[in-house]
Amino acid sequence: MRTVVLTMKASVIEMFLVLLVTGVHSNKETAKKIKRPKFTVPQINCDVKAGKIINPEFIVKCPAGCQDPKYHVYGTDVYASYSSVCGAAVHSGVLDNSGGKILVRKVAGQSGYKGSYSNGVQSLSLPRWRESFIVLESKPKKGVTYPSALTYSSSKSPVAQADLWSTTTYTSSQNRPGADPGIQRQDPSGAAFQKPVGVDVSLGEMDSWKPGSVLLDEGLVPKEELSTQSLEPVSLGDPNCKIDLSFLIDGSTSIGKRRFRIQKQLLAEVAQALDIGPGGPLMGVVQYGDNPATHFNLKTHMNSRDLKTAIEKITQRGGLSNVGRAISFVTKNFFSKANGNRSGAPNVVVVMVDGWPTDKVEEASRLARESGINIFFITIEGAAENEKQYVVEPNFANKAVCRTNGFYSFHVQSWFGLHKTLQPLVKRVCDTDRLACSKTCLNSADIGFVIDGSSSVGTGNFRTVLQFVTNLTKEFEISDTDTRIGAVQYTYEQRLEFGFDKYSSKPDILSAIKRVGYWSGGTSTGAAINFALEQLFKKSKPNKRKLMILITDGRSYDDVRIPAMAAHLKGVITYAIGVAWAAQEELEVIATHPARDHSFFVDEFDNLYQYVPRIIQNICTEFNSQPRN
Structure with a gap:
């Protein structure tokens, strides 16, 4: 009996194993038959957005x-x-x-x-x-x-x-507000549509115009998509043309309404071409007649579209053509931080004149140039031979502009040719490397302070000297592209405290001056000048004015004549400031000619501060006296 049971158990186990093997094989066969779905790449047409x-x-x-x-x-x-x-x-x-x-x-x-x-x-x-x-x-x-x-x-x-769009019919009531009623066209169904004001649309583009669409930067954009965008500034602007621009437009009575409209059209085209935005050019408009008035400043409109709309709304003021008064107004009022002026962007004024000014422009323009404003003149038509007797200031444009080399001046024979100035004007105002008046006495120099740290100065007086250096530095516009500051301290030896490329902001420079430690020792001024030429001014940028401001309280133990001559020959403008026991004749040898403008003497260290305004004034006077050609 036991043998029979064992035989039956063996048969059951054998059958189970057969079924198990068969099932696994069957599952493998089934898995082989199930194919994974193949990924199908969808196809689209060229016009799918x-x-x-x-x-x-x-x-x-x-x-x-x-x-x-x-x-x-x-x-x-x-x-x-x-x-x-x-x-x-x-x-x-x-x-x-x-x-x-x-x-x-x-x-x-x-x-x-x-x-x-x-x-x-x-x-x-x-x-x-x-x-x-x-x-x-x-x-x-x-x-x-x-x-x-x-x-x-x-x-x-x-x-x-797409087919639905191309066959949609619409009427003139669907045109956007402000469309020019004189520019219309019929679609095949007879429905009219209009071209937006101030936009040059070719016939081919008109053929593709869709109902309820708005033209943006040469592209046709459906109004329903446009409405979903933010109403904040729509463009950062062209970073290759970062300028602060003021247009001075002629609103005098003699210009007439028709020519005033042509003038506004040029402004609108300039606004479009410039790509206005906070990261690029900003533009404001001042109209002059008897008295100037600002229509909008630099921060009023932050994109080309809004600016063009604002220009369309400008109305003529009338009066005389007082250009000089308008330039003075812009110099004093327009380029302020409150009006959106940016310290890192060149200031540019474009003056448009119908005929000739009724006041003088030379003095007002000189002050504008010395403030760092680049003045461009567009003169239209000018005086006829029998009218020249009425011109207040002949050759006024050349007396006004930043350089008399033709770069800053445009003369147009007829108002109908004014549009031809658009491209060259935009190109020139954006050529920041050639905007010569952007470089002023306060933002165009490498200034090296050479500071006497000898034993006779003393710790307290040395701190007073550093305060004098700080007061001078505060007057300048400091950055890597504006004025740069370096410093050397000397006794018998010399030490570079910091070079021109060490700090690029005013707070950093002022902190570095404050940290300069008093050295103490002898007085070798000649060796200090040579050291400054080698360690500071040899690394000055080619387009920078080189200014050395040397402060000493005594006579040098070495010769200063040859080092001073080397500085002058290398184009370094040297100011020598002497205190207490400094030798006047030595200061005059060190200083650039004429010595009366470049050498100063005070009896006590505490009186150094009195010379800060005079030194700044002399630096600026010398800068502004350079030829404008």
């Missing part, structure tokens, strides 16, 4: 021919979501014009998009936009599932939607 696709990241296939200019692209590297996806891919270089697969990733909206020409595609500029995207090669990330079908923001397909 990224903003119409809801998916945050996706792979798509673009057709050939997306290089066509009709597929608008906005931006460079990072594109506004209103751009053609495939057009952006060609522009970025990920695709060529034959098409192919790309990876698209949505990113945050930008405060501005700069247009550029790349790979046969001209992308356009666009102000602030709510969403952006970047284009990459179609290399899927591990673990990321990409959609085989895209989700669009509308139930209609992109192609159907």
